[in-house]
Amino acid sequence: MKSVLVLSLLVAAALAVPAPIQPKRDIDFDNYWSLEEIYGFMDGLEAEFGTICEVEMMGRTEEGREIRGLRIASEEHLATEFLPIVLVTAGASARDWISVMAAVNLMHELVEHYEEFRNIIDDLEWFVIPVANPDGYVFSQTEGNRAWVKNRRANADSDCIGVNIERNFVFNFGLNLQSNDDPCSDEFRGPEGDSEEETKTVQFAVDLTRRFQQAYISIKAGSNDAHSAIAYPFSSNNELFWPNFQDQIGLSHIMADAISRNTGALYRSTSEANIAGFISGTSADYASGNDRIPNAFTIYAPAAGSDGWDVPETEINRIVDEIFFALAAAGNYAVNLPFPPVQ
Secondary structure (H helix, E strand, O other): OHHHHHHHHHHHHHHHOOOOOOOOOOOOOOOOOOHHHHHHHHHHHHHHOOOOEEEEEEEEOOOOOEEEEEEEOOOOOOOOOOOOEEEEEEOOOOOOHHHHHHHHHHHHHHHHOHHHHHHHOOOOEEEEEOOOOHHHHHHHHHOOOOOOOOOOOEOOOOOOEOOOHHHOOOOOOOOOOOOEOOOOOOOEOOOOOOOOHHHHHHHHHHHHOOOOEEEEEEEEOOOOOOOOEEEEOOOOOOOOOOOOHHHHHHHHHHHHHHHHHHHOOOOEEEEHHHHHOOOOOOHHHHHHHHOOOOEEEEEEOOOEOOOEOOOOHHHHHHHHHHHHHHHHHHHHHHHOOOOOOOO
């Protein structure tokens, strides 16, 4: 009974803050951006809006590329570490180009239209890692392998390249749930948990901010089997629940409702195990299960194209707007949560 009352109070508080009516986007995403374009865009944001954002070099890949994040906070708080935080990652799967563009759009909206969205910035810090798997992203765009999923690790004793980053996180690592030890498989989990620089980078970001982090959100492309959803943990066990489980369900409904009210698009609110099947070693499970982040989600974009994840360029603008509504709703909710979160 107590959890239901807490959920009701938090939902009421979140809804009391008006969500943005429309994205203010004045960039047309008519094509997918290269890694160079994305990093140039981030540098440009810092150069022009350095009082509210800064680029962070978080790690470096096997092929020597930087893994970058953008920290977004009001000028008053940018130099501090005492704001509730929403951490957003995208592009862990190399072929999930639409997730990357959704993260780029989030950075654009929050930084370039700061005045319109002060209600979700002034008392909240956003940290965005738009391309969590730079080597794989570049490979999938330039080497004619649009379906590439993994990073570009050179695996010992195998001619097959790469590890699936979203199978490499240490929480419930190694379970044979859409995860295996075959280096030639798209589901290859790596030699051990947290073996990959890309995984270490995301885990470091979660660990570093865990005391202040209100939400962790991973954006993924949809597929013909799993799409258009706000999915909460756990993907590796549908019988594992944390004390605030009802709160997570409530927030997932708020995020899905924000999309529906503003665009008419329908996103399901469900557990990740229900939407994508059982998966072990995911980032959202790590954030929730290892670091007890109060709200952890995976946003699955709508399926489009022949395989679901290969979204045509004509659909980019529509989908990134939908996902922004969900992210803004999560920000509204996080601002109203008790701070700091209980660990």
